[in-house]
Amino acid sequence: MISAYYVSDSDSSEEGAKENIAAYRRSLRTASDPLQLSNKQFIKNFRESKEVFSKILEEITTKFPTVRRSGLTVKQKLAATLRFLANGSYQNGFGKDFNVAVAQSTFSTLLSQTLDILEKSLCP
Numbered sequence: 001m002i003s004a005y006y007v008s009d010s011d012s013s014e015e016g017a018k019e020n021i022a023a024y025r026r027s028l029r030t031a032s033d034p035l036q037l038s039n040k041q042f043i044k045n046f047r048e049s050k051e052v053f054s055k056i057l058e059e060i061t062t063k064f065p066t067v068r069r070s071g072l073t074v075k076q077k078l079a080a081t082l083r084f085l086a087n088g089s090y091q092n093g094f095g096k097d098f099n100v101a102v103a104q105s106t107f108s109t110l111l112s113q114t115l116d117i118l119e120k121s122l123c124p
Contacts, residue, residue, distance in 0.1 A: 053079075
């Protein structure tokens with residue numbers, strides 16, 4: 001199911017619009033699991049198989065700090081990082097991507113954190 005989102009400039013303030021966009025991105029992240037993609041789509045988006053993704057996820061999960069209730073899961077952080085690395089850019093559809101809908105400022109923080117953990121875990 002694909003949902004539409006529209007913020008009217010005349011009906012809401014800029015701050016209210018930002019809150020609405022953040023809520024929309026949260027709902028996209030909650031509703032979508034990248035592992036639910038077909039194998040072909042998964043490889044196209046992340047440049048690796050679901051099996052490799054799952055093994056990496058298993059290896060790094062315990063190395064992340066505890067997630068707030070509304071925060072990103074380790075799976076979402078890994079998916080966002082790998083999607084960025086596969087695509088080479090945040091701007092090419094990433095911010096509105098239905099699998100890893102994350103604001104650019106949030107993504108900058110999680111990218112650094114995830115790459116550090118990946119390097120320490122997989123490249124000792």
